[in-house]
Amino acid sequence: xxxxxxxxxxTVSIPVAAEHDLLRLIGSGSAGDVWLARNSVGIYRAVKVxxxxxxxxxxxxxxxxxxxxxxxxxxxxxxxxxxxxQIGGNPTADYFYYVMELGDDIHxxxxxxxxxxxxxxxxxxxxxxxxxxxxxxxxxxxxxxxALGLLHRHGLIHRDVKPANIIFxxxxxxxVDAGLVTEMFKTRSRVGTxxxxxxxxxxxxxxxxxxxxxxxYEISTGYDRNKYPELPAEMGTLAATRDxxxxxxxVLKACRANxxxxxxxxxxxxxxxxxxxxxxxxPFENITYKGSQSHAGWVYLAGLLAAAGIIVFLLFYTLLxxxxxx
Amino acid sequence: MSSTAWPTEDFxxxxxxxxxxxxxxxxxxxxxxxxxxxxxxxxxxALKSGLTDAxxxxxxxxxxxxxxxxxxxxxxxxxxxxxxxxxxxxxxWRITDQLRKRTRSEALPANVADDGAHGHEGHAAEAQxxxxxxxxxxxxxxxxxxxxxxxxxxxxxxxxxxxxxxxYVIKQWPADQVARTLEVxxxxxxxxxxxxxxxxxxxxxxxxxxxxxxx
Numbered sequence: 001x002x003x004x005x006x007x008x009x010x011t012v013s014i015p016v017a018a019e020h021d022l023l024r025l026i027g028s029g030s031a032g033d034v035w036l037a038r039n040s041v042g043i044y045r046a047v048k049v050x051x052x053x054x055x056x057x058x059x060x061x062x063x064x065x066x067x068x069x070x071x072x073x074x075x076x077x078x079x080x081x082x083x084x085x086q087i088g089g090n091p092t093a094d095y096f097y098y099v100m101e102l103g104d105d106i107h108x109x110x111x112x113x114x115x116x117x118x119x120x121x122x123x124x125x126x127x128x129x130x131x132x133x134x135x136x137x138x139x140x141x142x143x144x145x146x147a148l149g150l151l152h153r154h155g156l157i158h159r160d161v162k163p164a165n166i167i168f169x170x171x172x173x174x175x176v177d178a179g180l181v182t183e184m185f186k187t188r189s190r191v192g193t194x195x196x197x198x199x200x201x202x203x204x205x206x207x208x209x210x211x212x213x214x215x216x217y218e219i220s221t222g223y224d225r226n227k228y229p230e231l232p233a234e235m236g237t238l239a240a241t242r243d244x245x246x247x248x249x250x251v252l253k254a255c256r257a258n259x260x261x262x263x264x265x266x267x268x269x270x271x272x273x274x275x276x277x278x279x280x281x282x283p284f285e286n287i288t289y290k291g292s293q294s295h296a297g298w299v300y301l302a303g304l305l306a307a308a309g310i311i312v313f314l315l316f317y318t319l320l321x322x323x324x325x326x
Numbered sequence: 327m328s329s330t331a332w333p334t335e336d337f338x339x340x341x342x343x344x345x346x347x348x349x350x351x352x353x354x355x356x357x358x359x360x361x362x363x364x365x366x367x368x369x370x371x372a373l374k375s376g377l378t379d380a381x382x383x384x385x386x387x388x389x390x391x392x393x394x395x396x397x398x399x400x401x402x403x404x405x406x407x408x409x410x411x412x413x414x415x416x417x418x419w420r421i422t423d424q425l426r427k428r429t430r431s432e433a434l435p436a437n438v439a440d441d442g443a444h445g446h447e448g449h450a451a452e453a454q455x456x457x458x459x460x461x462x463x464x465x466x467x468x469x470x471x472x473x474x475x476x477x478x479x480x481x482x483x484x485x486x487x488x489x490x491x492x493x494y495v496i497k498q499w500p501a502d503q504v505a506r507t508l509e510v511x512x513x514x515x516x517x518x519x520x521x522x523x524x525x526x527x528x529x530x531x532x533x534x535x536x537x538x539x540x541x
Contacts, residue, residue: 229485233497241507252485 015049017097018088022047023114031055031064036117037099044112045085046119049097058091065091067156068098074154080147082167082174100176103167110170122173122219123163131222131232134243135278140166140173141216142273147175148212149266152205159202161211162193163218195225199257206259209269213254213262220247228255242279250276348397361390367470368417372424374462381424388420389413414463421459475529483522490515491522 015022020037027034032050039045055061072084082100089096104110104120118124122140132140144166151158158165158175165177198210214225221232221244229252235241250272256262263269348356368389372382393416400412476496480488490508493499494515505512 229480229489230492231489233493233499235507245507245509248489255485257481 015095015097017047017049017099018086020045020047020099024117026117026119032095036102036114038114039099044102044114044117046100046102047097048100049095051095052093062091065096068096070154070156071151072098074150074156078147078150079172080143080145080174081150082169082176101169103169103174103176104171120168121164122166122168122215126163126219132219133240134220134247134276137216137220137247138273138276140219141212142270144173144175144215145209145212145266145270145273148205148208149270152208152266157203157205158208158211160193160196161208161215162196163215164193166215198259200259204259205265206262209254209263209266210259212269213251216247217251217255220244220251239279239281246279247276348393357394360393363474364413364470365390366473367466368413370466370469371417371459371462372421374466375421375425375459377421377424381428385417385420385424388423389417392416392420410463410467414460417463418459471530471533472526475526475533478529479522479525483525487518487522490518494519495523 015035017035017037019040022035022037024036025033026036026046031054032048035047035049037045037047050061050064052058052061055064068084068087071081072087075081075084082103084098084100086099087096088098102110102112102119105112105116106118106120106124107116109120144161148158148161158177160177161175165175166173167176168174196211196214198204198207200207202211214228217223217228218225221227221230223230223232229248231244231248235244250269253261253263253272254269263272348360365386368386369382372385373379377385393413396416400409483491486508490504490510493504493507494501499507501512501515504510504515
């Protein structure tokens with residue numbers, strides 16, 4: 001386990017993961033590295049390696065390992081969590097690792113070319129599209145919220161919900177960085193990302209809800225999290241505006257500075273996300289909302305009145321004709 | 327720009343308590359606070375001095391480093407000059423350094439005469455007319471004051487109220503449009519404008535009071 005193989009083309013040394021060839025370093029975090037790997041039957045996986053040296057002392061390193069053991073069992077129970085398939089090493093060694101399903105490539109999805117693979121994360125998507133529609137926000141937010149709920153019900157918290165920790169597998173969003181998952185109320189020295197951390201600090205279920213709220217704020221408004229709670233100056237059509245304003249209510253409840261005013265739990269928030277009522281425009285409402293407003297409603301009304309007039313005229317004419325005949 | 331409308335001293339939360347905390351290089355929270363408060367000011371002045379985005383970012387970094395190196399020497403004594411003036415000088419020198427680097431890279435190698443001067447003295451190539459830079463600094467300092475006051479108020483008021491204030495006052499939507507969009511009574515829009523506006527003014531006054539060093 002402690003053996004290292006020197007990589008011919010990289011300055012880092014490659015850790016050893018049983019039955020996996022570690023091909024290329026694809027990410028680095030505060031506690032460890034993520035490698036693109038191929039298992040013994042040729043399936044590509046992601047392997048995260050957590051180094052003991054990244055921790056000031058043994059306790060948080062051991063806590064990380066123990067949190068991972070609990071997470072591993074849960075990960076395959078929910079589609080919104082990345083599957084952890086194998087754990088190797090132990091907390092007394094220089095490092096331990098875990099093997100995960102591999103996220104989509106930014107261009108080719110699950111068709112992996114190891115030489116060019118680039119993981120698709122929500123953070124990457126936001127570099128190309130700043131703002132998602134409310135429908136897309138719900139399709140992304142609901143499974144992640146529900147996945148957090150599963151963790152919370154089992155006494156685990158994520159501690160670092162952010163766009164970079166949401167990947168896509170076959171286009172479906174999943175929460176990653178199980179390395180940060182830990183048992184509730186245990187202290188960790190290295191947690192969270194500025195702007196997604198709740199004012200009271202990380203380490204509780206409601207702090208995870210706050211982080212998710214900030215993610216939803218960013219993707220729904222296209223604004224940086226630090227602009228919260230500002231709304232965009234341009235909101236588009238009437239339907240888009242109404243949907244955004246309603247969705248904003250969910251975001252605000254998730255991101256309340258006072259944790260007691262936030263969603264009580266993820267079930268409550270998931271329920272609001274899944275029960276979201278999209279705006280249905282009525283026939284007399286304007287099609288656009290800002291600037292020069294469309295007169296479609298008035299045109300529709302005029303058409304109706306004209307049709308009614310023609311019908312009345314025809315009825316009147318027929319009646320006159322009948323009276324004349326009799 | 328009327329000097330009666332705005333104070334001429336250090337009005338951003340110069341916070342002499344913050345400056346004293348900066349003496350401790352290990353105090354990351356205070357350094358983050360300092361960076362958050364002043365980076366935009368330095369960056370904006372650097373841009374207005376003719377630097378590119380990348381060069382302006384370098385100026386921010388170098389100025390903050392200069393503050394770190396020299397904060398021990400800074401004494402809050404009006405007779406010796408204000409913090410605002412001290413920071414302005416540090417930023418100006420770094421801007422001048424950037425312009426000098428640009429000049430060097432455009433010159434022939436034989437002409438390169440690196441005197442190695444990175445201290446406070448010996449800056450032959452000024453960023454621009456010092457009076458102009460002072461005016462830009464004043465302008466940006468005031469802009470930054472409002473930005474900091476808004477940020478501080480944003481954290482203290484109800485989120486919905488800030489959204490109304492932001493759309494109506496800052497983004498300048500018509501009141502009826504804000505009311506229609508956010509589904510609130512138009513009277514509430516005016517009330518929130520008044521209340522949040524009062525808080526912003528109060529915050530600006532608070533920062534101004536600190537600026538004079540009377541706290």
